[in-house]
Amino acid sequence: MPIEFAERVRRIPSYPVASGYDLGDDVAMLASNELPFGPVPEVLEAVQRVLPGINRYPDPTYSTLRTALSDRYGIPPARIALGNGSCDILLAAGEAMLEPGAEIVYSWPAFSEYPHLAAASGARPIEVPLDADDRHDLDAMAEQITVATRLVLICNPNNPTSTAVELDRVAAFLERVPSHACVILDEAYSEFSLTLGDPYASVELLRSWPNLVLLRTFSKVYGLAALRVGYALCGENSFRQAVDVVRQPFHLNVASQAAAVEALRHQDAVERRVTETLAARLALEQDVRDLGLWVAESDANFIWVRLPEHADEGSVLKCLRDRGVLVRSGISLGREGALRVTVGRPGENGRFVAALGELLPAVPGYKRPVGELP
Numbered sequence: 395m396p397i398e399f400a401e402r403v404r405r406i407p408s409y410p411v412a413s414g415y416d417l418g419d420d421v422a423m424l425a426s427n428e429l430p431f432g433p434v435p436e437v438l439e440a441v442q443r444v445l446p447g448i449n450r451y452p453d454p455t456y457s458t459l460r461t462a463l464s465d466r467y468g469i470p471p472a473r474i475a476l477g478n479g480s481c482d483i484l485l486a487a488g489e490a491m492l493e494p495g496a497e498i499v500y501s502w503p504a505f506s507e508y509p510h511l512a513a514a515s516g517a518r519p520i521e522v523p524l525d526a527d528d529r530h531d532l533d534a535m536a537e538q539i540t541v542a543t544r545l546v547l548i549c550n551p552n553n554p555t556s557t558a559v560e561l562d563r564v565a566a567f568l569e570r571v572p573s574h575a576c577v578i579l580d581e582a583y584s585e586f587s588l589t590l591g592d593p594y595a596s597v598e599l600l601r602s603w604p605n606l607v608l609l610r611t612f613s614k615v616y617g618l619a620a621l622r623v624g625y626a627l628c629g630e631n632s633f634r635q636a637v638d639v640v641r642q643p644f645h646l647n648v649a650s651q652a653a654a655v656e657a658l659r660h661q662d663a664v665e666r667r668v669t670e671t672l673a674a675r676l677a678l679e680q681d682v683r684d685l686g687l688w689v690a691e692s693d694a695n696f697i698w699v700r701l702p703e704h705a706d707e708g709s710v711l712k713c714l715r716d717r718g719v720l721v722r723s724g725i726s727l728g729r730e731g732a733l734r735v736t737v738g739r740p741g742e743n744g745r746f747v748a749a750l751g752e753l754l755p756a757v758p759g760y761k762r763p764v765g766e767l768p
């Protein structure tokens with residue numbers, strides 16, 4: 395007789411991880427929304443410095459990193475949760491807040507991990523469709539909030555569609571949310587967003603709404619995806635306490651803590667990366683639009699492209715892969731007929747545009763725009 399598993403294991407959707415790690419070095423890795431830049435040398439040195447001490451458990455209070463984030467954002471350390479990636483905090487929030495009878499509200503498609511929270515807990519997921527421009531429809535979301543709502547997730551900018559909603563609209567939404575429901579503003583890509591302004595702007599919202607949590611990560615703009623460090627700035631202490639209760643101690647290793655602390659000291663590098671990424675994104679968006687495809691108004695380090703109506707997404711993906719370009723299919727992210735493409739190095743972006751330009755004429759329904767192609 396096979397071993398038995400909890401019923402929820404059958405309900406939990408598998409996370410759509412990127413494939414192609416086996417293809418070797420000559421591949422444009424545009425599938426996972428990381429930055430193409432490696433860490434600054436000082437971050438590598440900080441990691442080296444802590445390695446001789448790895449016989450000891452890490453500081454379970456993460457005080458150096460917590461203090462560094464507290465200094466940067468003006469939020470008391472007790473209201474800062476740290477996680478093994480921001481996903482860790484998200485899953486812990488689901489565990490701490492959801493149960494059968496409770497409801498969780500989020501837009502769809504949004505970050506692929508959101509459906510996990512309801513499936514793991516038995517709570518009712520309420521998925522609210524994005525609007526016609528693939529943005530969050532906050533009015534429609536507000537209408538879904540009930541006494542049973544425990545958690546609301548707003549992915550801003552939204553993964554996979556790259557779109558952001560303005561903070562005054564988020565504030566108007568928060569006015570409509572009862573104080574018993576926690577709202578997580580998932581800001582994994584906020585540093586790239588011109589709509590959201592600077593990274594302090596949403597922190598101001600925490601003053602007015604104790605039920606608000608800002609979820610952020612070192613995986614994107616700080617370039618530390620492999621070290622898995624995320625954090626949450628919380629409107630009140632209780633969120634941080636609850637997510638710490640449900641997790642194992644020592645969830646953040648010493649190398650990750652040291653790297654994150656050092657990375658925070660190099661805001662000049664962060665700004666350079668944002669500037670370079672935005673310039674490359676604008677060029678990429680234009681090149682894809684010049685091919686005659688619709689591209690969402692991106693506020694992130696990736697773009698969201700609609701394929702011609704009758705395109706076979708699987709074969710588009712395969713043709714790109716055959717040309718050494720890895721991107722993410724919309725179908726794996728909740729919306730058929732689209733591609734999510736991370737902004738990479740200029741050479742990688744160019745390779746994607748060239749490959750797409752080559753394969754599109756064979757795609758049913760594709761109309762080549764009049765004029766010169768890139």
Ligand SMILES: Cc1ncc(COP(=O)(O)O)c(C=O)c1O
Pocket residue numbers: 426427478479480481482505549552553580582583610611612613619622623624
């Ligand atoms: C919207 C969003 N939130 C959270 C995460 C999780 O990031 P991490 O766990 O690497 O911090 C991601 C990762 O891609 C994301 O796209």
